[in-house]
Amino acid sequence: MAQEHTARAAIAGISSMAMRPILALLAARYECETGRCVTIVSVGGVEASLRVRAGETFDFAVLASDAIERLAADGLVDPESRVDVARxxxxxxxxxxxxxxxxxxxxxxxxxxxxxxxxxxxxxxxxxxxxxxxxxxxxxxxxxxxxxxxxxxxxxxxxxxxxxxxxxxxxxxxxxxxxxxxxxxxxxxxxHAVTVFSGAICATSRRRDETLRFLAWLTSGEADAAKCEHGMEPA
Incomplete structure (x- = not known):
């Protein structure tokens, strides 16, 4: 039953390569704490934006803030769900x-x-x-x-x-x-050049409530140490 619950609750995201190690660690910790699986594809930021624009099904995207803003302007991510994750x-x-x-x-x-x-x-x-x-x-x-x-x-x-x-x-x-x-x-x-990486729910998301919970967890104090370990700062 537990495995079936995890599979049903799984959410899928896409991110840029800069966020890959942090998100992989945080997704694993989130699953340990909640029993809910998060899968994340990490590719180049340009490719990630193109895949969201092509209509691939993702629940969320974590990209440089300007990329998220452009996707939001085109209705491809929900601007109300946007959170700044790391600097x-x-x-x-x-x-x-x-x-x-x-x-x-x-x-x-x-x-x-x-x-x-x-x-x-x-x-x-x-x-x-x-x-x-x-x-x-x-x-x-x-x-x-x-x-x-x-x-x-x-x-x-x-x-x-x-x-x-x-x-x-x-x-x-x-x-x-x-x-x-x-x-x-x-x-x-x-x-000094600083990039803010932001997350937002994709228009293709089928698990909005669970995705909102995960994005909130990414910005919680529990996630701060992982960001620092990987050369970033909490946003």
Missing amino acids: SGVAVAVAVGATHPEIGSEAALRDAILRAGRIGISTGPSGNALLHLFERWGIAREMAARVVQAAPGVPVGALIANGEVELGFQQLSELMTMPGVDIVGPLPPEI
């Missing part, structure tokens, strides 16, 4: 054993980027933040041939570890779990 900063990383460049100030980071060979960025919010910085610094044209943008769903850490790029930028939560990668540190305070 994530962008980190700088190199391959294990490589020299750590000085990145303690905006000027130092700019110099490190200009000295590096190839730079790895994502297709998500962290990548956009770097491209905007290049524009502001007036080096966008110079950097164009040296920037390697990871394919959707491919971690920047993989490009660092296999030697494809010398310096990589991505959400700390994604870089810190990658083998072969050393975290140099966050972006300097004056240009």
